[in-house]
Amino acid sequence: MRAVESDHQTALVADVDRVRGVSVQGLAQPWIVPTVRTLAADLAARADFDLDFISDLRMAVDEVCAALVRLADPDKRLRCSFQLAADWMSAEVSVVPRESGAQVSTTGFGWRVLQSLVDEVSVSTGDEDATQWVGIRLVKKQSSG
Amino acid sequence: MGGHPVGEEAVIRMSEHRQFDQAGHANAAAADPGRHDREAAASDEDSEYGHLEPLLTEYAQLTEGDPARAGLRERLITGFLPIAHHLARRYSQRGVPTEDLAQVASLGLVQAIDRYDPNLGHNFLAFAIPTMQGEVRRYFRDRTWSMRVPRRLRELHIQIGHATRDLSQQLGRAPRPSEIAAKLGISAEEVLEGLEAGTAYSASSLDRELDGSDSEGSALAERLGANDPQLELVEIHHTLQPLLATLPARERAILLMRFFGNMTQTQIAEKVGISQMHVSRLLAKTLADLRERLEPA
Numbered sequence: 001m002r003a004v005e006s007d008h009q010t011a012l013v014a015d016v017d018r019v020r021g022v023s024v025q026g027l028a029q030p031w032i033v034p035t036v037r038t039l040a041a042d043l044a045a046r047a048d049f050d051l052d053f054i055s056d057l058r059m060a061v062d063e064v065c066a067a068l069v070r071l072a073d074p075d076k077r078l079r080c081s082f083q084l085a086a087d088w089m090s091a092e093v094s095v096v097p098r099e100s101g102a103q104v105s106t107t108g109f110g111w112r113v114l115q116s117l118v119d120e121v122s123v124s125t126g127d128e129d130a131t132q133w134v135g136i137r138l139v140k141k142q143s144s145g
Numbered sequence: 146m147g148g149h150p151v152g153e154e155a156v157i158r159m160s161e162h163r164q165f166d167q168a169g170h171a172n173a174a175a176a177d178p179g180r181h182d183r184e185a186a187a188s189d190e191d192s193e194y195g196h197l198e199p200l201l202t203e204y205a206q207l208t209e210g211d212p213a214r215a216g217l218r219e220r221l222i223t224g225f226l227p228i229a230h231h232l233a234r235r236y237s238q239r240g241v242p243t244e245d246l247a248q249v250a251s252l253g254l255v256q257a258i259d260r261y262d263p264n265l266g267h268n269f270l271a272f273a274i275p276t277m278q279g280e281v282r283r284y285f286r287d288r289t290w291s292m293r294v295p296r297r298l299r300e301l302h303i304q305i306g307h308a309t310r311d312l313s314q315q316l317g318r319a320p321r322p323s324e325i326a327a328k329l330g331i332s333a334e335e336v337l338e339g340l341e342a343g344t345a346y347s348a349s350s351l352d353r354e355l356d357g358s359d360s361e362g363s364a365l366a367e368r369l370g371a372n373d374p375q376l377e378l379v380e381i382h383h384t385l386q387p388l389l390a391t392l393p394a395r396e397r398a399i400l401l402m403r404f405f406g407n408m409t410q411t412q413i414a415e416k417v418g419i420s421q422m423h424v425s426r427l428l429a430k431t432l433a434d435l436r437e438r439l440e441p442a
Contacts, residue, residue, distance in 0.1 A: 038341075038344075041344075042337070042341075045322050045336075045337050045340060046333075046337065048321045048322055048323045048333075049321065050318060050319040050320060050321045051309060051319040051320060051321075051322075051340075051410075051411070051421055051422070051425075052318070052319035052409045052410045052411055052421070053319070054322075054340075055410060055421075055422075055425035055428075055429070056410070058425075058429070059425075059428065059429055059432060062429070062432075062433075063432065063436075066436060070440065108439070108440075109384075109385050109435065109439060110436065110439075110440075112404060113404055113432060116403060116404045116405075116407070143318070
């Protein structure tokens, strides 16, 4: 992938597991965002979701990654995992914040955009090995018709 | 297609860069066609456009709803129009019809007339010419491929656009890639390629052909109306509103329809008269612009 070329220090690891899940991770820096959104759109297209779904998902993942990269420690990883089912897809993206206690804004225009683009969106936080992480999870359903 | 081959566009970009590199040296005037206009305008203004000056002042003083405004605006536009045409000619020979450029420059002129504030002390042309140039530059930028896309993929992309429009009408929703593949008699993989090719350019001469719509600008703005559904309810109203005002009418309308009007891209495409893929690109681009300005990195 092109992203790897632009930062040789970071390996981009994609692995496809048994339950139609794909995850990808790399340093939480702006260059990773186009790669992740393109992966999201590609997965959605290959799963044969309709064109509105595909481009909404692409924009939503772009928005999520941009929001998280902004508050992320750029030397830590951004992790993103997608789950695919017959009529929905989910994405969960998380980063380690630069400043502890940093929050994702859920009152701004960006959040409004996310709410319009997907069916469910929520913020999550947690600790792993004593390191705090912040994440956004979204679910988009294929409307019937 | 009546558009411009990719190679030509690429050459245009390169030559522009080269000129910018030399700006400030002997070639500065070539790099900035408007410079000449500004200088000339400053000296010629009294003789050529001086009679319009009082009208500008009068126009700026009228309130929004004043019945005299429309007529005055018309006279100002007509009066200054030769400048827009002159500017357009300076940017021609770059693979875009001069009439198109003249239209774009005129759009900038109208904006300048509407925004000009005589109380700020500078003369109108010093304000209007950069505004018109800005519009023309934006036009070139929006029609430049950001990546070199092979001809086969561009044609595939056009075919997919046509199929998408037909299928959307038949199905009442956006088609799936498999449905497009079946309609065109090509593989799903090819559809994916064609869709991906569409993300490689920033906006599009392609779409103009695809949609057969040349009537961008003010006519479209009128067609879309100026409604801001539900915007008042939004908490970020105060920060967003001024930015929205700076967006081109079409981008603004599309943004509002998608995020505040709860319309799908396919519905918006139908309403605005452009392709779903074009709506998708415009939305993504507008969002990225807004994000940059709302929360600079």
